[in-house]
Amino acid sequence: xxxxxxxxxxxxxxxxxxxxxxxxxxxxxxxxxxxxxxxxxxxxxxxxxxxxxxxxxxxxxxxxxxxxxxxxxx
Numbered sequence: 469x470x471x472x473x474x475x476x477x478x479x480x481x482x483x484x485x486x487x488x489x490x491x492x493x494x495x496x497x498x499x500x501x502x503x504x505x506x507x508x509x510x511x512x513x514x515x516x517x518x519x520x521x522x523x524x525x526x527x528x529x530x531x532x533x534x535x536x537x538x539x540x541x542x
């Protein structure tokens with residue numbers, strides 16, 4: 469079951485806000501969004517690393533199960 473994020477790095481980077489009379493400081497918003505992008509990059513890398521590790525563990529598990537079946541057959 470894959471979960472799709474609502475935002476990606478490019479969507480955050482490209483987001484523009486309307487300037488209003490009592491709006492937020494654009495520089496502060498940009499700085500905050502830069503931090504959000506850094507977090508997204510870290511989370512994406514962490515997910516990729518964990519998916520790779522999970523694949524390795526699944527392959528190891530399959531190998532060990534095959535050896536167990538072989539040993540039980542003896």
